[in-house]
Amino acid sequence: MALDEIKIGGLGASRKRVEDNRFIRGKGNYVDDVVLPGMLHMEILRSPLAHARIKSIDVSGAWAIPGVRLVLTGEMMAARNLAWMPTLSYDTQAVLATDKVRFQGQEVACVIADDPYVAKDGCEAIVVDYEPLPPIVNPTQAMAPDAPLIRDDKVNQVDNKVFDWEVGDKEGTDRAFAEADVVSEIDMHYPRSHPSPIEACGSIADFDRSTSKLTVYMTTQAPHIIRAAVSLVAEIPEHMIRIIAPDLGGGFGNKVPVYPGYVASILASILTERPVKWIEDKSGNLISTGFGRDVYLKGQVAMRNDGKILGVRMHTESDHGAFFSDAQPSKFKIGLMHSAFACYDIPNAHLTATGVYTNKAPGGVAYRCSFRVTEAMYFQERMIQAAADDLGMDQAEFRRVNLVRDDDFPHRTPFGFLTDSGQYEKCLDIGLEAIGYADFKQEQEEARKRGRLLGIGISTMTEPLGAGNSREYDILGIKMFDSAELRVHMTGKAILRTGAKTQGQGHETTWAQIVAHELGIPADDIVVEEGDTDTAPFGMGTYASRSTPVAGAAVAMVSRKIRAKARKIAAHLLEVSEEDVEWELGRFYVRGAQDRGVSIQECAMAAYSNVPDGMEPGLENNAYYDPPNLTWPFACYIAKVEVDPETGVWDVLKMVAVDDCGVRINPMIVEGQIMGGLTEAYAMANMQFITFDEDGNCIGSNYMDYLLPTAWETPGFELHEVVTPCPHHPIGAKGIGECATVGGPAAFVNAVMDALKHTGVRNIDMPLLPDRVYGALTTGSDISGMPPVKTEA
Amino acid sequence: MTLFEEVPVTTTDEIPVRRVEMRVNGETRAANIEPRLLLAHLLRNGLQLTGTHTGCDTTNCGACTVLFDGQPVKSCTVFAVQADGHDITTVEGLATASELHPIQEGFKDEHGLQCGFCTPGMMLSAKALLDENPNPTEDDVRWALSGNLCRCTGYQNIVKAVLWAAEKLRHDAPADAPADDGGEA
Numbered sequence: 001m002a003l004d005e006i007k008i009g010g011l012g013a014s015r016k017r018v019e020d021n022r023f024i025r026g027k028g029n030y031v032d033d034v035v036l037p038g039m040l041h042m043e044i045l046r047s048p049l050a051h052a053r054i055k056s057i058d059v060s061g062a063w064a065i066p067g068v069r070l071v072l073t074g075e076m077m078a079a080r081n082l083a084w085m086p087t088l089s090y091d092t093q094a095v096l097a098t099d100k101v102r103f104q105g106q107e108v109a110c111v112i113a114d115d116p117y118v119a120k121d122g123c124e125a126i127v128v129d130y131e132p133l134p135p136i137v138n139p140t141q142a143m144a145p146d147a148p149l150i151r152d153d154k155v156n157q158v159d160n161k162v163f164d165w166e167v168g169d170k171e172g173t174d175r176a177f178a179e180a181d182v183v184s185e186i187d188m189h190y191p192r193s194h195p196s197p198i199e200a201c202g203s204i205a206d207f208d209r210s211t212s213k214l215t216v217y218m219t220t221q222a223p224h225i226i227r228a229a230v231s232l233v234a235e236i237p238e239h240m241i242r243i244i245a246p247d248l249g250g251g252f253g254n255k256v257p258v259y260p261g262y263v264a265s266i267l268a269s270i271l272t273e274r275p276v277k278w279i280e281d282k283s284g285n286l287i288s289t290g291f292g293r294d295v296y297l298k299g300q301v302a303m304r305n306d307g308k309i310l311g312v313r314m315h316t317e318s319d320h321g322a323f324f325s326d327a328q329p330s331k332f333k334i335g336l337m338h339s340a341f342a343c344y345d346i347p348n349a350h351l352t353a354t355g356v357y358t359n360k361a362p363g364g365v366a367y368r369c370s371f372r373v374t375e376a377m378y379f380q381e382r383m384i385q386a387a388a389d390d391l392g393m394d395q396a397e398f399r400r401v402n403l404v405r406d407d408d409f410p411h412r413t414p415f416g417f418l419t420d421s422g423q424y425e426k427c428l429d430i431g432l433e434a435i436g437y438a439d440f441k442q443e444q445e446e447a448r449k450r451g452r453l454l455g456i457g458i459s460t461m462t463e464p465l466g467a468g469n470s471r472e473y474d475i476l477g478i479k480m481f482d483s484a485e486l487r488v489h490m491t492g493k494a495i496l497r498t499g500a501k502t503q504g505q506g507h508e509t510t511w512a513q514i515v516a517h518e519l520g521i522p523a524d525d526i527v528v529e530e531g532d533t534d535t536a537p538f539g540m541g542t543y544a545s546r547s548t549p550v551a552g553a554a555v556a557m558v559s560r561k562i563r564a565k566a567r568k569i570a571a572h573l574l575e576v577s578e579e580d581v582e583w584e585l586g587r588f589y590v591r592g593a594q595d596r597g598v599s600i601q602e603c604a605m606a607a608y609s610n611v612p613d614g615m616e617p618g619l620e621n622n623a624y625y626d627p628p629n630l631t632w633p634f635a636c637y638i639a640k641v642e643v644d645p646e647t648g649v650w651d652v653l654k655m656v657a658v659d660d661c662g663v664r665i666n667p668m669i670v671e672g673q674i675m676g677g678l679t680e681a682y683a684m685a686n687m688q689f690i691t692f693d694e695d696g697n698c699i700g701s702n703y704m705d706y707l708l709p710t711a712w713e714t715p716g717f718e719l720h721e722v723v724t725p726c727p728h729h730p731i732g733a734k735g736i737g738e739c740a741t742v743g744g745p746a747a748f749v750n751a752v753m754d755a756l757k758h759t760g761v762r763n764i765d766m767p768l769l770p771d772r773v774y775g776a777l778t779t780g781s782d783i784s785g786m787p788p789v790k791t792e793a
Numbered sequence: 794m795t796l797f798e799e800v801p802v803t804t805t806d807e808i809p810v811r812r813v814e815m816r817v818n819g820e821t822r823a824a825n826i827e828p829r830l831l832l833a834h835l836l837r838n839g840l841q842l843t844g845t846h847t848g849c850d851t852t853n854c855g856a857c858t859v860l861f862d863g864q865p866v867k868s869c870t871v872f873a874v875q876a877d878g879h880d881i882t883t884v885e886g887l888a889t890a891s892e893l894h895p896i897q898e899g900f901k902d903e904h905g906l907q908c909g910f911c912t913p914g915m916m917l918s919a920k921a922l923l924d925e926n927p928n929p930t931e932d933d934v935r936w937a938l939s940g941n942l943c944r945c946t947g948y949q950n951i952v953k954a955v956l957w958a959a960e961k962l963r964h965d966a967p968a969d970a971p972a973d974d975g976g977e978a
C-alpha cells in the first residue's frame with residue numbers, strides 16, 4: 001500500500017518546522033554565537049561626512065591602547081592591493097577609503113583587539129582630518145552640469161552617471177500613444193529603504209598558516225558566490241577557502257553583497273594569524289550596507305475610451321549611492337524593472353532607465369524581491385490606478401479589461417518575458433468578494449457625507465521569481481542555476497544538501513518534504529544541510545525567491561535520480577525485469593501483483609549489501625537544475641483603509657491577500673511568508689524609509705529614526721489561496737517569499753489615494769506619513785518624497 | 794561631603810573591576826567585570842548564554858530581552874553591575890531538561906518564528922505578560938510585545954502562539970490554585 005503522503009510529511013503537509021527545535025531553546029548558531037580559540041575582535045571606524053577628501057589619518061592613539069593588536073587603514077589595504085574590491089555589478093567599491101569618503105558611514109579604518117570594547121576604544125582614538133566636499137543627495141543634483149564628480153577614482157568617468165539603459169519597442173509604443181484616446185501620466189518616487197534583518201552582518205575569518213586554509217563564518221545568503229569573490233579579491237585559491245553561513249537572523253537581500261568588513265576581517269586574520277570576529281552594529285548596518293529601491297519614475301499609459309491599454313512608457317532614474325554594487329543579473333542594469341505590466345495584455349511598452357552615483361550608501365539589493373521587481377510592480381499598480389481614475393473607470397473593472405486571460409498562456413509580456421500560467425480574474429474576484437467591494441461605493445459615499453474618509457486599494461500583479469535560466473541570468477558571469485545532493489544511507493535515512501541558504505524560510509523542513517514526496521522516505525528521516533561550501537554543492541544562494549523554483553526543483557530532480565537507481569535494485573530484488581516494476585509512494589511492486597513489493601528502505605539496504613551485478617554500490621547522487629523559465633506567481637492584494645482627516649493618520653480596516661504560488665509544499669510556511677511580506681509592504685507604505693538631509697546625513701541610522709512596525713500597529717491579514725501549478729517546475733511550485741512585499745505597497749497606497757480622491761490629489765510618495773497625508777488633504781496637492789537639496793545661502 | 798571628588802585619572806590598563814553575583818536561570822553566578830560591561834554581553838560572552846541576542850544596542854528591537862526579577866528588560870541597555878544581586882531569566886531558563894515551556898511549544902505549533910533571531914526576546918516578553926495576565930486579549934498580547942521587533946513573521950502567528958500558550962497554561966494550572974485576576978498591582 002502506498003503511504004499517506006501527509007502522514008510522512010510530504011507535499012502539502014503543514015509540517016512543524018524542525019529548525020524551531022533549536023531556535024525556541026535559544027540554541028541557534030548565529031555568527032556572533034561562534035567562538036574560536038584565540039579569537040580577536042574587529043571594529044570599523046566610519047566616515048561622519050558624506051563627501052570629503054581625507055587629508056590624514058593618525059592611528060597612533062589606537063596603537064597606544066593596551067589590547068589593540070592591529071590597526072588597518074586604506075593605505076595598508078592598498079599596499080596589498082585590497083583597498084578596492086569588485087562589486088557584483090562590475091563596478092569597484094572601496095574596502096577602506098584612501099582618497100576620499102563618498103558616503104556617510106563609509107569604512108575608513110579598522111581596529112583589531114582582544115575585546116570588542118577595546119576595539120571600539122581604538123576607533124575612538126583614531127584622528128582623521130577631512131576636507132569637506134559638496135554632497136550630492138539625489139539624481140537631479142547628480143546630473144546637474146556643474147555637479148562635483150563623485151567617482152574621480154575611475155578613469156573615463158566624466159560625470160555621475162552609472163548607466164543609460166533601455167528595453168522595449170520605442171516605435172510601436174510611440175504609435176500606440178499617437179492612437180490613444182486618453183493618456184494618463186504620473187510621476188513618483190519609491191523611497192530608499194533598508195532590508196534591516198534584526199541580525200546585522202558579521203564574519204569570523206580564520207586563516208590557518210599551517211594548512212594555508214581560510215575559513216570564514218559569514219552572514220551570507222550566497223556562500224558560494226562569496227567564495228568565488230574572496231578567491232578573486234584576496235587571491236587565495238578557491239579550494240583553500242571555506243565559507244560557512246551559520247544560522248542567519250534574517251537576510252531579505254541585505255546579506256547578498258560582499259562588504260568591506262568581511263574583507264578586512266580576512267586580511268586581519270592573515271596578518272595576526274588569529275581568528276578575527278567582526279560584528280556590525282545596527283547603525284553600521286543601516287548606514288553602509290545594501291539598501292533597496294530609491295527610484296524615480298515618469299510613467300505614461302495610453303488607453304482607448306473602453307479601457308483597453310494600448311501602450312506604456314516608463315522612465316526611471318535610480319540612485320545607486322557611491323558605488324554601483326547592486327546585486328542583480330548582469331544583463332539587466334535596472335534589474336527586472338521591465339517585468340512591469342506582465343499580468344496585463346498590453347501590446348507595446350518602452351522603458352528607459354538612467355542610474356546615477358550619489359553620496360549615499362551603495363547597495364541596490366533585491367530587498368525581499370526579485371531584482372527591482374518591487375519598484376516595477378509598485379509603479380505598475382500606481383499607474384494603473386491613476387489611469388483608471390483619469391479614464392473615469394472603476395479600478396477593478398479597468399483591471400479586468402486588461403488582465404491576461406486564463407487561456408492565453410504562455411503569454412508574451414509587453415517587455416518580452418514569457419509568463420507561464422495563472423487564473424488572474426479568479427484571484428481578483430475572490431479578493432473583491434472578500435473585501436466587500438460590491439457594496440463599498442455606497443459605504444464610501446455615505447461615510448464621506450459624515451466626514452469619514454474610506455478607501456479601497458487594489459494591487460494585482462505577477463512577478464518573475466527564480467532566476468535563471470542560465471542563458472539570460474548570471475551574476476559576474478556565474479550562471480544562475482542551483483543544486484542538490486542526496487545521500488540515502490543503508491537504513492533508508494538520508495542527508496540532503498543544497499546550494500541555497502535558508503534565512504528563516506524553513507528549508508530544513510520543506511526540502512525534506514520534497515524528498516518525502518518523491519521517494520516516500522518520511523520527512524523526519526531526512527536531515528537537510530546548507531551553507532558550508534566545503535560540503536554543499538555549488539549554488540547561487542537564496543534571494544529573489546529563487547530557492548523553491550531552482551534549488552527546490554533540484555531537490556526533486558536528485559530524488560528522481562535516486563528513485564531511478566532504486567527501481568533497478570527493486571527489479572533485482574523482486575527478480576523481474578525493470579519494465580515490470582511499478583512505483584507507488586514509498587515502494588516498488590510487480591505489475592499485476594501489488595502485494596509483491598519492496599520498500600524504498602529495502603532498496604537502500606540492498607544498495608549497500610546486495611546490488612545487481614555490474615551496478616555501482618551506494619545510493620547517492622546530485623542534480624544541477626537550470627530552470628527553463630522563471631516562475632510567475634500571481635497575487636491580488638486589496639486593502640481597505642480609513643484616513644483621519646484631522647491628523648492624516650490612516651488605519652487598515654481590512655487587508656485581503658489572494659496568492660497563487662502554484663503547488664504549496666508546506667502551506668503553513670507559505671502563509672508565514674505571505675504575512676511577513678505583507679508586513680514589510682505595510683511598513684514601506686506607512687513608515688519605513690531612509691532619507692538624507694541636504695548635507696548627506698543619513699536620517700534612519702537607527703531604529704529610533706528608521707521606523708519598523710511592531711505587533712501593535714501591524715494590521716491583521718486575511719489570506720486566500722488559488723493553485724495554478726507551474727507547468728515547467730518539477731513539482732508545480734512557484735516562488736512566494738516576496739510576492740506580498742512586492743505587490744502589497746500599492747494596495748495600501750492606492751487605498752489611501754482612493755480615500756482622498758475627492759480632493760484631486762493624485763500622488764503622495766511613500767511612506768504615507770501623517771504629515772504628508774494631512775498636507776495633501778489640506779492643500780489638495782501631490783506630495784513628493786524627493787530629499788531636500790542644499791541651496792546657496 | 795562634596796558632590797564631586799576629584800580622583801586620579803585611570804589609565805586604560807588599570808580599568809576598575811567590580812565583582813558581581815546574580816542568579817541566572819536559578820543558578821548563582823559570579824564574575825569580575827568592567828563596570829561598563831552590558832548585561833547582554835555578560836550573558837552572551839561571559840556566561841555563554843548565547844540565546845540572548847543583540848539586534849540594535851539602542852533599546853528598540855527587544856532581541857536582548859531577559860527577565861530581571863520577573864520584569865522584561867532590554868539587556869543591551871542594562872549594565873551588568875546593575876544586575877548585581879538580582880534574578881535573571883534568559884531563554885535558556887524557560888525549558889526544563891525534559892519539558893518545553895508552553896510558550897516555546899506555542900511558538901513552534903503556531904509557526905511564530907522564521908529566522909528565530911527575535912524569538913528568545915519575544916518569548917520572554919510573552920512570559921512576563923502571561924505571568925501577570927493569564928487571560929490576555931489579542932490587543933493585550935500585541936501591546937505587551939510592542940517593544941520587540943520581528944522582521945520575518947508579521948506578528949500574526951506570534952500573537953496566536955502567545956494565546957495558544959495562555960490557553961495551555963490555564964488548562965494545565967491545577968484547579969485549586971489561587972486565581973490570579975491579572976489586575977493592576
Ligand code: FES
Nearest residue numbers: 848849854855869
Ligand atoms: S539589542 Fe537590545 S533592544 Fe535591540
Ligand code: FES
Nearest residue numbers: 907911943944945
Ligand atoms: S523570526 Fe526573524 S526576526 Fe522574528
